[in-house]
Amino acid sequence: MTRRMEQLEERQAENLAQWQGEARETLSRTLALSDFIAESIIHDETLLPWLLERQVPKLRAPHYRKKLKAILDTQSDENGLMRELRRFRRREMSWLAWHDFNNTLTLDDSLSHISKLAEA
Secondary structure (H helix, E strand, O other), X not given: OOHHHHHHHHXXXXXXXXXXXXXXXXXXXXXXXXHHHHHHHHHOOOHHHHHHHOOOOOOOHHHHHHHXXXXXXXXXXXXXXXXXXXXXXXXXXXXXXXXXXXXXXXXXXXXXXHHHHHHO
């Protein structure tokens, strides 16, 4: 077991238990390849189950603005807005990096997502 997987076992055992078989192997490999993804998952307990639900790459870019607006509309102060904006971007960048490391998106789709995310 890698150091990152050990950290997840200590901090998010329940979330990690949901990852079985091939998905668990992919998780272990991806965490070994990407410090960004590993740190993001370790610091945001909602990210690991969120990524598990999004293993099949479905294009997300067309909905970035609408989703971000819905999230930000629930915030009443600047600190909340900034926190949710950072969370949204980190989550989406983790999703993009995940699929990039695992070759499940084309280069054109990856670049399109990055452009749309920057515009959102």
